[in-house]
Amino acid sequence: MPRRATILGATGFVGKRLHARLASDGWEVFAPAKGDPEVFSRDLGTVFYCAGLTADYDARPFDTVAAHATLVSELIRAGRFERLIYLSSTRLYDGMAKATVDETQPLVFDPADPRRVYDLSKALGENLTLARTGGRGGVARLANVYDWEDGAPGFLSAWLIAARDGGDLTLDSSPHVARDYIHLDDVVAALVVMADGEAPGIVNVASGELVTNAQIAQVFAKAGRRVTFTGAARPPAPPNASVARLAALGVRPASVKDVVARYLGEGTRA
Incomplete structure (x- = not known):
């Protein structure tokens, strides 16, 4: 029986390539359109949360919060998934005055800076994924893809x-x-590996x-x-993101x- 996956944001840059890879590997892939209520009622299998805003986040702050935190909150509350892989960003490290950072270090944000809506909303999505999924969630912090x-x-x-x-x-x-640049195909390979085994926590998906x-x-x-x-x-x-955890998963971009x-x-x- 094929493995089941759901990709939120399947028409986006990462989601589209991930969809092609999973379909090629024999997964049964559900790629719901934005606003599809089925995501709260059907069995989703492994969810890859690729939805989000990047270039226009500052002009659309409320849409940014909805995409990065509100939808994933509702998805987690519905609970119709086996595993959730939430796509975040190594940009969350930019407020840290360190040469090298890893996934264990607390993040630093200035909540008064209006341009931090991207970072703060992603951080909230990470928190919900890690703390509210009963051990079923993992976070992929992507570098510049x-x-x-x-x-x-x-x-x-x-x-x-x-x-x-x-x-x-x-x-x-x-x-x-x-x-730090990482090619799209290496990102997709990392996401597929993160869907296997135990929930991986936070993983820097970067070149290092x-x-x-x-x-x-x-x-x-x-x-x-x-x-x-x-x-x-x-x-x-920016701080250089450690890729030791990614390498331990067998992925070397x-x-x-x-x-x-x-x-x-x-x-x-x-």
Whole structure:
């Protein structure tokens, strides 16, 4: 009998790729539309909670809270699932003045900062998942996820999509900006592993390496492609998220520099 999964946010960036992977692996996948009341009445199996707002969270604070906390609260109260994997973000570490952080360390937020609605609502979703599911919940804190499919969000995704046309590139950013990047396929692999065995608690789904724009540009240079940046800002690097727990699950994401090198070497095909 096939395993049953429910993906909330199945039409989004991560949810769509996860849906394809689970279906390929033989799972029976329920991908409800937004507002479908069936999520409170049918057996959901393993729930992958991929719903959320990213780029426009500041302009839509109340929708952000509803997507990150209200819906998962109602889902947990209904209790019609075997396992719940809640997708969060390593952005929750940004308020911590530490070079390296792991999943055990308490988070730090300024509740008076209006831009923290993303972090605080995600943290509430995490709390409900970990504390109110009777041991059935796990949290995946995702780093900066990238891909080169049309419509893939994020700075690096846009960079790689623009690179398809060949030639040199000029980007509206600074070479000094550093982020932890993880490819979409590695994220999906981690989520599938987290659905097995005992509830994993919190897991940083990241590469464990902060990489600057300049370092990625060097990969382009080796492929004969020049990248110019219009900015020169030197923002502080975010904390580096430990990936020891992810490695213990058997998932070791590829380095972004290696993935980009392969992408460029294959002719930047979509």
